[in-house]
Amino acid sequence: MRGCGPGGAGWLESWVMTVALVTGASRGLGAAIALRLAADGLAVAVNYHTDAAGAGRVVDAIQAAGGRAESFAADVTDEAEVTGLVAAVGDRLGTVSVLVVNATGPQPSIPLPELSWEAHLDQLRFFVKSPTLLVQAVLPGMRERGGGRVVQIGSDIVDRRLPGMSAYLAAKSAQHALAQVWARELGPYGITVNVVAPGWIPVERHAGLDRSDYLNEVPLGRMGTPEDVAAAVSYLASEGGAYVTGERITVNGGHT
16 A cells, blocks of 8 residues: 555554545546545445446456455435445445545536526535535544545536536535535544546546537646546545645646
8 A cells, every 4th residue: 555545644553454435436537536546555435326337347447456446336315325335335345534525417507597496406416415425424434543535526617607507516616615614624533625626527428529619728738537537536535635625626727
């Protein structure tokens, strides 16, 4: 394992391997994050909701590279399933000390005249309810261990103000604010809380979409990759990120 893991010197003395739980990790950004954290030496709980085959491929890739990982099915917007997920990870891998809140759902563009409260709730379930349930579930174990890391995957959309995306933007803005509040609340327990906010990072679901207009606005002149996002998460989960909390790292090539 690299260094002594999250929390600084001595933080891992009482157990063999740090355990990371990555939600929505069967594909896309979550899969890249899971692979990167496993390469860093963490045991990885690969959460999925419906894509068991995708989660299995991520686990197989980690194990083939010599890492440790298992897959765990759960709807992370459901309180009972979140409680069961964290308990199952604890039984099979160990106490979660790095939580990556990545799972998401559809993000439709809805003009204001057609916007419903239910459309707001659809986004709030993923970006306010789910993070709250997950952090509450892992908190006792992190406090007992003397520290932990929470990394939420946000979005640079909070700076872009795209028309039609008000429900998604409102929920993502709330998610970012929660991270700042929780960083202050949980800091005394040695727990850091941060946000990694990607721009448009093409993954499987974006196959075939025209990227030229977006790319023309990116100062670095290239599209981002899931590995770019995973690298930022890796830093925040590492020894080097031990004194960073309440922050948002934007990964978008300077687009905003």
